[in-house]
Amino acid sequence: MFVRIVKMRFQEDKITAFLENFEQVKHHIRGFEGNQFLELYQDKNDKRTFFTYSYWNNEESLENYRDSDLFKEVWTYTKALFSDKPEAWSVGKVVSLP
Template identity: 50%
Template structure:
């Protein structure tokens, strides 16, 4: 399994636009082949910073999504809203304690 964490920063006036884009795309993203989990977090101290957290069965599923026409459309609409370059990490879970 691949875990993907992406940090996104937005201009304050664009936050509601981003939230609307996420609301309209979250189900399609979550139902993409290989996607097992999709979550959105907001920084407690800076309400213009968000994190997406997703689980993918395999790297190829994430790559297929990132190369899809749908991702390109969503990214094209989201990219102009940023106030900084997004940061992304692909990580492996080593342990989980519930």
């Protein structure tokens, strides 16, 4: 398992559009084969900045999602709303305390 973190900054007047779209697609993303977990965070100091955290079985699962029609539709819509280039990291969990 590994974690994918994506940082996105939106045009201020596009935040509502992003959130409405995320509401429509979040269960499809979470239900995609190989996805174990999905969360969306908003920065407390910059309301334009959001982060997604998703847990994947393996890199192949993430790549299958990234090659899917679902991802292509979501990403095409979402990237048009950005104010800055997104950043993404694939990380391995080292420690987790419940």
